[in-house]
Amino acid sequence: MALRLLQHRSDQGVRSVIAAQGDAAHIVPGFATVRALALHAIRRGIPLVQAVEAADRGDAVDIAAEYAAGRLLAPIDHEDGAHLLMTGTGLTHLGSAEGRDRMHREAAAAEKQTDSMRMFLEGLEGGKPAPGQTGQQPEWFYKGDGSQLVGPGAPLAMPAFAQDGGEEPELAGVYIVGEDGTPYRIGLALANEFSDHVTERHNYLWLAHSKLRQAALGPELLVGPPPAHVEGASRIVRNGETIWEKPFLSGEANMSHSFANLEHHHFKYDLFRRPGDVHVHFFGTATLSFSDGVRTQEGDVFEIEAAPFTLPARNPLTRARPVPVAVRGL
Incomplete structure (x- = not known):
């Protein structure tokens, strides 16, 4: 057990x-x-x-x-939030067979593949290398430090300037770096990798901006080998009623990359092997309410649940107040 x-x-x-x-x-x-x-x-x-x-x-x-x-x-934190780094990888999940087939057909028909399509297909081909070999590197992004980590029940706040606040139901790997610089996986957490999908859709080069947001973890950290198949549900509750709900899949059986490959391409950088640091790394998803045309509102509640976790990641959506920003010369 x-x-x-x-x-x-x-x-x-x-x-x-x-x-x-x-x-x-x-x-x-x-x-x-x-x-x-x-x-x-x-x-x-x-x-x-x-x-x-x-x-x-x-x-x-x-x-x-x-x-x-x-x-x-939250099942992990650090007394100095600057020593907890939140990052993630995208285009890592297969989605449904129909979706994969459609992507392949569109790729074959296009005269020039988009960078996203190329990265997805390269992940399919080389994201699960044999033991001891290095596979294709994934899309990677930075989300923030420990100040951006939200725990169970706490609000997920869009910045005042955000165009959207949307859920991303997924698994997150939680790691700590030992005194000799060796990274150790403590476990996996249920996660909401909260993002601004309107900003990302406007221009893919704004992906970095869209990801600089808070993120939430469920309360449980699953210890031991990662499960190959995780199946759960993601929903949005508005005024006490569920306005959108959809199953989501994760685990290596539903991914184009292995956990080991994603971990290698994160921790290969020296700056991510600083002794004592904590890392929360989001592994990606193929299920978004935004893809189904849902526009979230302040007061909506995100609920994400999946076995073998017994408690959900549940967080209400809020919007932060505007903060004046002025840079002064010295």
Whole structure:
């Protein structure tokens, strides 16, 4: 049964780590954060599961009740937000067979393929290399640092200048870099890689602008080998009613790239192997309400759920107030 880790903060502000397996959950004694637990496991040279088992069992916890009470945090953070980096990769998921066939037909008919189409097809061909080999590099983007990470139930805020605030249901890999510069995958989280799709659609070279937004994680961190197939649902609730809902797929069986290939092309850069840093890397999706013509509104609630996670990523949409920006010469 897969281990899930959660971060908890009591009404008195005391933080703790929760370990959950199936419907049972308990406090992990001696650790206030998942990052501290992960660093402990690295220093001892043991798997994270073994580190949890060695810590014994604290009080039992009803994680559904704690979630409803708002006492669960994002499953990873860093006391210095500048040392948590959020990044992602796109054009990584296959989508439906019909969609793939349509893309291939359009590619074959076009006199000149778009850069997006070329990258998608190159990923299909070379995104899952044999062990020990290097595969095709994916599209990559930067989302922000730890200040942009939103936890369970917290609002996802569009900037005042945003043209859109749209959900992207997916998986995110959570990593920590050891003292010797080795990156370790702590686990996977359910995620909403919130983006501005109107800005991106206007000009693909504005992709970088469209991705500089907040992002949300569900409360659970799934530890161990990544599941090959993840199937869930993404929905938008407006005034208590579901206005859009669609299943989404993830996991390597539904992707054109392997996790190992995406991880290699992120951590091959020296600046991403700084000891102690935390990385949250979004693996992409093929399911968007924007593609179905939905325009979100302030007050909409995004809900993303998928087994083996037992709790959803649920966040309302808001818009931030305008902030005057003036650059002064010195």
